[in-house]
Amino acid sequence: MSDETLKTTPLHQAHIDAGARMVPFAGYSMPVQYRDGVLKEHLWTREHAGLFDVSHMGQARLRGVSPLSAFEEITPGDFIGLKPGKQRYSVLLNKRGGVIDDLMAARPDDDGLFVVVNGACKDNDFKVIDNELAGQVTIERLEDRALLAVQGPEAAAVIARHLPAAARMVFMDSRAMPGFGTNILISRSGYTGEDGYEISVPASEALRIWELLLEDPRLRPIGLGARDSLRLEAGLPLYGHDVDETVSPIEADLAFAVSVKRRAARDFPGAARIAQELEEGPSRKRVALRILEGAPAREGAEIADEAGAVVGVVTSGGFSPSLSAPIAMGFVPPALAVAGTKLKVIVRGKPQAAEVVAMPFVPHRYVRKL
Numbered sequence: 001m002s003d004e005t006l007k008t009t010p011l012h013q014a015h016i017d018a019g020a021r022m023v024p025f026a027g028y029s030m031p032v033q034y035r036d037g038v039l040k041e042h043l044w045t046r047e048h049a050g051l052f053d054v055s056h057m058g059q060a061r062l063r064g065v066s067p068l069s070a071f072e073e074i075t076p077g078d079f080i081g082l083k084p085g086k087q088r089y090s091v092l093l094n095k096r097g098g099v100i101d102d103l104m105a106a107r108p109d110d111d112g113l114f115v116v117v118n119g120a121c122k123d124n125d126f127k128v129i130d131n132e133l134a135g136q137v138t139i140e141r142l143e144d145r146a147l148l149a150v151q152g153p154e155a156a157a158v159i160a161r162h163l164p165a166a167a168r169m170v171f172m173d174s175r176a177m178p179g180f181g182t183n184i185l186i187s188r189s190g191y192t193g194e195d196g197y198e199i200s201v202p203a204s205e206a207l208r209i210w211e212l213l214l215e216d217p218r219l220r221p222i223g224l225g226a227r228d229s230l231r232l233e234a235g236l237p238l239y240g241h242d243v244d245e246t247v248s249p250i251e252a253d254l255a256f257a258v259s260v261k262r263r264a265a266r267d268f269p270g271a272a273r274i275a276q277e278l279e280e281g282p283s284r285k286r287v288a289l290r291i292l293e294g295a296p297a298r299e300g301a302e303i304a305d306e307a308g309a310v311v312g313v314v315t316s317g318g319f320s321p322s323l324s325a326p327i328a329m330g331f332v333p334p335a336l337a338v339a340g341t342k343l344k345v346i347v348r349g350k351p352q353a354a355e356v357v358a359m360p361f362v363p364h365r366y367v368r369k370l
Helices: 012-017 038-047 067-071 119-132 155-160 164-168 203-213 224-233 260-265 271-280
Strands: 021-025 028-033 049-053 058-064 087-093 099-106 113-117 137-141 145-151 174-179 182-187 196-202 219-221 285-291 302-304 310-320 325-332 342-347 350-357
Touching: 012 021, 012 028, 012 203, 028 038, 028 224, 038 049, 038 224, 049 155, 049 203, 058 067, 058 119, 067 113, 067 137, 087 119, 099 119, 099 182, 113 119, 113 196, 119 137, 145 155, 145 203, 155 164, 155 196, 164 174, 196 203, 224 310, 224 325, 285 310, 285 342, 302 325, 310 342
Parallel strands: 049 219
Antiparallel strands: 021 028, 049 145, 058 113, 058 137, 087 099, 099 113, 145 196, 174 182, 182 196, 285 325, 285 350, 302 310, 302 342, 310 325, 342 350
């Protein structure tokens, strides 16, 4: 995609002014790193707090007579039981039980369901929702809003300076409230494994709020490179790499997204396949791999058993700044998915020792209670 056809977020010039290296991502020109580089940005987020521009994501309101029950027709989550002020992770499913996209859906107020989907998938996602739920819900795409994420152990202290009420939120809380001199939607959640917040703001106010937040010396702008290494350490899947329309939530180790109530009802797309996988086990499973020697194993690298037979494929991989070691995620048969299993990854035609380890690589630090 040429620079001329790339979209930009409301913070595009701010990234350039901060020395960001811009790259195409999900149809947008996005910052992959700033002057400090990916390694320092990653470690700063783990130790302090990072500010991310994720305005390329798709934001929308789903409204109707009963948008919560309607949303259950295309997802396996318990949305009828979603309480006001709460958010839930879920997956949009196709008829075969494959994941069309993963998403967040929240009730920050009484205005229907607030949904955030992946930037690269948003046009298709909203088309699917519109087609499947036609006559039940209307979709208002919030193209006039930006999305900022503040992530890291000092995120709550940074946000509390501006929004004292946000400091009283816990993981997966979602609120509509006045903040930064405007109206915001804020959740205590993120994509790094760290404590943090995601804040939806009017696009016209995004630059002012970005600059205001960065007045705090505990906070630095962080690019897509560190966002990817942070989510990899946290064992979080990236759609289009670790998850796609051929992968079920059970195979992807996302069984928690299929609620107990919905498992019993079997009233969601692909329920027969997912129920069978829950009862009998899937044919493959997403696992975490510690690479014990050699170079990092990147996406597409083959995974072999100790005898050398190819048994799977790496879907995400790279160097872990927190562990100072290469790590990866990929799919293998369930019999080889047990922590401690010795495997090999094929990098540039050479087998390298690897071991299945517990996921996540770096413990999550979500604040679930105060």
